[in-house]
Amino acid sequence: MKDFEIYDNGRKESLRSFSKVSSNPAAPQTAVTSALPVLYSNRPDANGTAQSATASAPGSSTILLLDPTSLSFADLSHAREQIRKFLDGVPPSEPVGLYVRTGSSFNILNEETTNHAALVSALDKWIPSAQDLARAQEAEVRNRQQFDTVNSPSDMQYVNGNNGGMASLTPPSATPWSMDIPGGGTSSSVDPKMMKEGSDPARETMAALIAIAAHMNSIPGHKDLVWVASDNALANWTDQAAGNDKGPNTIGRFAIPTQEALNDAHVSLYPLDASQLETAATDASLQNNSVQLNPAIQGLDGHADLEAQEATTTDGRAAAQMRQDLHAVQPAIQQLAQATGGRSFPRADNIIGDLSSVVQEGHASYLLSFSPDIQPDNQYHRLTVTVPSRRGIVLRYRAGYLYKKEPFTLRDRLTQALWQPQDESEIGLSAHWDHASQGAAISLSIAGSDIGLVQEGDLWTDKLDIFLVQRDDTGTRAQAKEQTLALNLKPATYQKILQDGIPFAEYFEHKQNFGTARIIVVDENSGRMGSVTLPVILERASQ
Known part of the structure; x- marks a missing residue:
């Protein structure tokens, strides 16, 4: 740990922890181990891995x-x-x-x-x-220029190994159906194959x-x-x-x-x-060694033939292929x-x-962590990691991070907890899939010591807002279901949940194209929040 130095925007920081990412081989899957549920948690162990029901991942x-x-x-x-x-x-x-x-x-x-x-x-x-x-075939055709002709003289700048990059050489036309397009030909004659070129x-x-x-x-x-x-x-x-x-x-x-x-x-x-x-740059389906101007286009104006001759080479495909390679x-x-x-x-x-x-x-791989010594500024911070005492070592690491300010309102906090890649960990959560009579259910355990239970007479009370969210595979859509868990605990039960956690189970109805399930728990007494994410596709594959 003492060999490593980390800099945040050029400021040297003190390492908070240092550990080698576990390279211990995973236990071979057997009929017994594969049937046991995998436990997902927002509180990873010291090696940076969550715990399964029986062994470390x-x-x-x-x-x-x-x-x-x-x-x-x-x-x-x-x-x-x-x-x-x-x-x-x-x-x-x-x-x-x-x-x-x-x-x-x-x-x-x-x-x-x-x-x-x-x-x-x-x-x-x-x-x-x-x-x-x-x-894929469409991309191959346009990028490898596997076509014989184009429909505009100006398009000849971009085929046969030509660099292009110039505005159209065709002067303004008085033809009513013609409109100039910067960097290309006219709207009526630009070849669709070429309009997709460079996508x-x-x-x-x-x-x-x-x-x-x-x-x-x-x-x-x-x-x-x-x-x-x-x-x-x-x-x-x-x-x-x-x-x-x-x-x-x-x-x-x-x-x-x-x-x-x-x-x-x-x-x-x-x-x-x-x-x-x-x-080979040419196959049997192609007629010429170079992309040519469509004969039907040539002669429409006085510049077409000259421009096509200037842009065409005798072996343009070979030149284009060399550039593509x-x-x-x-x-x-x-x-x-x-x-x-x-x-x-x-x-x-x-x-x-x-x-x-x-x-x-x-x-x-190694896991290094530090705590910035300045307040969040909503700016991107660049990271530098060095090992001054050792020469010739090539280090690869994340280049930086966005140091976001914490949201102020509960709505903003929920939005952040819903969409951010990592889970919130103010409240410890662990969950796993259970098979239900129809579909599946999520079994959740909430760390009792992390919530703000308040004693009122002989009872310990609190309210937890629990959101079961399904997020789609693109990370742009979500569906949520909310439940409130009211806690009125006797002293014996209170002591038990401090040790074992608060159990919660909910039936899960999978929506098509929704790839992850995230459970968000909000403690009304303390304002703390926790979340845990489960991959839905893993659950479906295990059935």
Whole structure:
């Protein structure tokens, strides 16, 4: 602990605690242990992990997030085979999970487990949706320029390896159906293929990552999230954008909320580019070695033929392919990964090796904490961690945090408790799923010593407002049910709940597309608040 130094906006802080994230292997699942309920708590143990009903959960796990909306069919097949081989060779005690991105949300093929055969089986049975495959193919067509013609002379600036970036060379036209669009051709002639050129799927993925963080916050320990995608999502294609899509890449403005959500849920992000190098720029379905101007467009005005000749090269596809092969993971995503303690993997020729290195890094994780010596200021604070006494050590850690001021009103506190990734812990809570005759029920235990019971005569009294909230997978919608628990306790009961806690159970009716359940408890006497989050998908999988 004395070797580490931490700085908050350049101010040296005193370390409050230091511990190694547990790398003890999880006990293999058996028919007995898998049937026991998992206990979720807002009061983690010293190792940073919540307790199950019988044993400690693993301190670190690896979650693989497949992105079929960006991977071509060939790249997706290759990635699946590499993941299958990785699962066959990963140490038997290593917890691994398998998720799939679906637009701005995600599905869980298999939650983290040491049963790697179950993961392989889930991967083999999974069939990507036709919509996801179509989206990936559409991205491939426009980014690899797998089309023969475009409908505007100005669009020729953005194909065949040209840089584009200039305003349209076409002079204003007097044609009634023509309207100038900055950075592209006219509204009547801009090719739809080109209008989508440069679209940025990574921005939509930020919403999915926030939803995943909200879900993972209820999973104990540190999580390494490997986002297996292609350069269609990871690279910045705006240098080839045309028409209305031309302009600055705006993914950066989504990075801070995503970064905060991942950090608060103890998730490190590892974007991995699984796209393969293209072996040929032209296939049998294409007529020319270069993208050409649509013959039906040529000759509409006196500038079209000249402009098309200037922009066309004899082997434009080869030039474009060379530029596309150089597309790296864009800086905004690289910085997002680094800000969560992860790193990005460029175009991968050794996916198995890259995944294995993530697992090894998870075994070298430490938990450091400190208390800022200034009041909250609603500003972003940058963190720096050093080990002055040792040279040559590469440290990866969260880049900073948003030091929020505490809300004043109960309404604002409830809103914060509902949507923030981490749970409130003023009142200790633990909960687990129970099977009910129809569906499931949540069994909750409330720490009696944390609430403000007041003695009135022979009784100890208080009121607890309990909110059962279901949050959707995107983290944008929620449904809540409120109950009030009135406490009028005799002395013997009062002593018992101080020791054992206050039990509470509620039937749970799952709503479709709602991925997490959060219970919020508000103590009317003291004003204290506590919350605990349970993943709904885990409950469904256990049935």
